Amino acid sequence: MIRFEQVSVTYDGAARPALREVDLTVPEGELCLLVGPSGSGKSTLLGAVSGLVPHFTGGTLRGRVTVAGRDTRTHKPRELADVVGTVGQDPLAHFVTDTVEDELAYGMESLGVPPDTMRRRVEETLDLLGLAELRDRPIAALSGGQRQRVAIGSVLTTHPRVLVLDEPTSALDPAAAEEVLAVLQRLVHDLGTTVLMAEHRLERVVQYADQVILLPSPDAAPLVGEPAEIMPVSPVQPPVVALGGLAGWSPVPLSVRDARRKAGPLRERLTGAAPRAVADPAPGPPVAEVSRLAVRHGRVEALRGVGLSVRPGETVALMGRNGAGKSTLLASLVGMHQPASGSVRVGGGEEEAGHGGVVPHRTRPAELLRHVGLVPQEPRDLLYADTVAAECAAADRDADVAPGTCRALVARLLPDVADTTHPRDLSEGQRLALALSVVLTARPPLLLLDEPTRGLDYAAKARLVEVVRELAADGHATVLATHDVELAAELAHRVVILAEGEVVADGPMAEVVVSSPAFAPQVAKILAPLPWLTVPQVREALETAP
Ligand SMILES: Nc1ncnc2c1ncn2[C@@H]1O[C@H](COP(=O)(O)OP(=O)(O)OP(=O)(O)O)[C@@H](O)[C@H]1O
Ligand SMILES: Nc1ncnc2c1ncn2[C@@H]1O[C@H](COP(=O)(O)OP(=O)(O)OP(=O)(O)O)[C@@H](O)[C@H]1O
Numbered sequence: 001m002i003r004f005e006q007v008s009v010t011y012d013g014a015a016r017p018a019l020r021e022v023d024l025t026v027p028e029g030e031l032c033l034l035v036g037p038s039g040s041g042k043s044t045l046l047g048a049v050s051g052l053v054p055h056f057t058g059g060t061l062r063g064r065v066t067v068a069g070r071d072t073r074t075h076k077p078r079e080l081a082d083v084v085g086t087v088g089q090d091p092l093a094h095f096v097t098d099t100v101e102d103e104l105a106y107g108m109e110s111l112g113v114p115p116d117t118m119r120r121r122v123e124e125t126l127d128l129l130g131l132a133e134l135r136d137r138p139i140a141a142l143s144g145g146q147r148q149r150v151a152i153g154s155v156l157t158t159h160p161r162v163l164v165l166d167e168p169t170s171a172l173d174p175a176a177a178e179e180v181l182a183v184l185q186r187l188v189h190d191l192g193t194t195v196l197m198a199e200h201r202l203e204r205v206v207q208y209a210d211q212v213i214l215l216p217s218p219d220a221a222p223l224v225g226e227p228a229e230i231m232p233v234s235p236v237q238p239p240v241v242a243l244g245g246l247a248g249w250s251p252v253p254l255s256v257r258d259a260r261r262k263a264g265p266l267r268e269r270l271t272g273a274a275p276r277a278v279a280d281p282a283p284g285p286p287v288a289e290v291s292r293l294a295v296r297h298g299r300v301e302a303l304r305g306v307g308l309s310v311r312p313g314e315t316v317a318l319m320g321r322n323g324a325g326k327s328t329l330l331a332s333l334v335g336m337h338q339p340a341s342g343s344v345r346v347g348g349g350e351e352e353a354g355h356g357g358v359v360p361h362r363t364r365p366a367e368l369l370r371h372v373g374l375v376p377q378e379p380r381d382l383l384y385a386d387t388v389a390a391e392c393a394a395a396d397r398d399a400d401v402a403p404g405t406c407r408a409l410v411a412r413l414l415p416d417v418a419d420t421t422h423p424r425d426l427s428e429g430q431r432l433a434l435a436l437s438v439v440l441t442a443r444p445p446l447l448l449l450d451e452p453t454r455g456l457d458y459a460a461k462a463r464l465v466e467v468v469r470e471l472a473a474d475g476h477a478t479v480l481a482t483h484d485v486e487l488a489a490e491l492a493h494r495v496v497i498l499a500e501g502e503v504v505a506d507g508p509m510a511e512v513v514v515s516s517p518a519f520a521p522q523v524a525k526i527l528a529p530l531p532w533l534t535v536p537q538v539r540e541a542l543e544t545a546p
Contacts (some may be wrong), residue, residue: 168199
């Protein structure tokens with residue numbers, strides 16, 4: 001259904017190709033998963049299928065890509081729209097209408113689908129993706145995950161024969177991600193749809209894949225095979241596979257269920273040992289204090305009666321369904337929303353701030369920067385300069401630190417980012433690494449991260465974990481809003497769960513998540529009832545065991 005023959009893509013001005021001499025075939029009616037480290041060319045490969053590369057991105061494509069027999073170089077994306085439906089990494093960039101319902105209908109309108117069919121499919125899709133209550137909402141007034149659902153819905157309504165999805169679950173809460181994957185699997189099984197999907201969070205998708213295409217790096221040939229063949233040799237592995245490798249299980253398990261069946265002996269070896277807990281934060285006056293906070297967006301009550309206190313050195317994971325109010329809470333801590341009632345204070349932990357700290361929405365940005373820094377859900381919102389180097393130089397100046405500080409952070413998170421690249425042309429993961437570095441340069445006492453792992457591979461995530469842990473050891477506090485249960489398990493002391501604008505749980509990570517089917521990490525599910533959460537914890541215990 002999809003065929004690559006000797007395909008190379010080189011972006012204008014790039015020193016080397018983003019894809020090199022790729023040959024592969026995706027058969028009709030299969031769900032094929034594209035995996036590989038950040039910047040290995042996954043989005044480029046997907047773009048070559050939908051025709052966005054090179055028609056919209058520029059650059060040179062050599063070789064031949066065909067979809068359902070049509071050459072994507074001689075057919076514009078518009079002329080492929082009846083066969084290929086695409087969901088990009090950045091849905092906001094692709095929305096064409098203003099409301100949820102119009103967006104779901106738009107693709108069908110341009111294909112000339114009859115009105116009664118359109119009506120029926122819109123209703124089906126609203127239900128399928130849990131969007132019925134939001135149907136009249138302006139897209140601009142949706143949370144990140146709600147937008148991602150609309151983007152997915154808008155291609156499903158056209159019933160394309162081929163679906164191309166770039167990190168379709170990156171902004172979805174764990175339950176929503178499972179629902180979307182179940183829908184995709186149904187399309188594949190029942191309608192023979194061909195799905196090609198890139199995803200970093202393999203723990204969410206690998207068990208659904210018929211085939212895996214691994215792009216080890218831009219210079220190496222892709223490796224294609226069944227998930228159980230490719231995963232053991234892949235540089236990116238979900239926790240279930242990594243745990244299987246540690247324990248020597250063969251064949252390697254791909255799902256929690258497979259792993260639980262084999263976990264008996266490992267459980268026995270670990271009984272009696274205790275996982276090393278994340279180091280406890282130092283006591284001290286809070287760096288953020290939120291009390292009975294209510295925030296409204298128009299008619300929507302996004303937060304109600306929220307209380308939260310964050311201490312120096314503490315890492316707090318903020319979790320909860322799409323639309324629960326996580327981004328709103330983080331934005332309130334940097335003064336982007338005025339409370340309808342209640343109070344927010346940050347910076348009380350430092351002596352010079354006096355006792356109560358400052359009220360974010362009444363504090364000048366330059367002053368606020370000394371207390372708190374936010375990496376927003378859209379890292380783009382933070383980047384202004386024309387090159388990576390200029391962005392880093394500006395961050396060093398703003399933070400008044402030694403030149404090169406920000407650049408060193410970028411290089412530490414992702415080694416391969418070039419100085420001269422325009423931030424717009426970075427891969428999603430590279431752009432996030434840059435935005436993170438810009439904020440980390442100022443070493444704010446309180447660091448806020450909104451979905452900090454979109455587009456990051458496991459290696460980059462591990463480096464992010466190191467950086468945040470070092471900051472914590474130095475007394476910096478971090479609050480991260482995330483759907484990434486694996487990241488939260490590695491990093492957080494404490495987890496706060498929001499539901500419909502209210503705090504419904506607040507406590508130590510291990511206690512809150514282990515009993516929760518939605519928020520427990522894979523290792524916890526496999527080894528329950530033992531209290532282990534992550535692969536590194538298990539590795540350490542096995543290495544130090546007699
Ligand atoms: N429009 C563009 N112009 C120039 N270079 C680009 C452009 N788009 C991508 N690149 C570069 O091509 C390489 C591959 O990028 P691509 O987005 O395909 O990677 P990816 O595997 O999807 O990464 P991620 O997992 O971070 O999304 C990167 O080094 C990126 O900086
Ligand atoms: N500008 C806006 N106008 C109206 N409603 C809004 C606006 N921004 C957000 N909302 C609504 O407020 C609620 C909370 O949104 P918020 O972005 O804080 O959720 P979230 O927990 O961060 O979700 P996600 O996990 O999807 O990012 C949602 O119901 C959302 O639709």
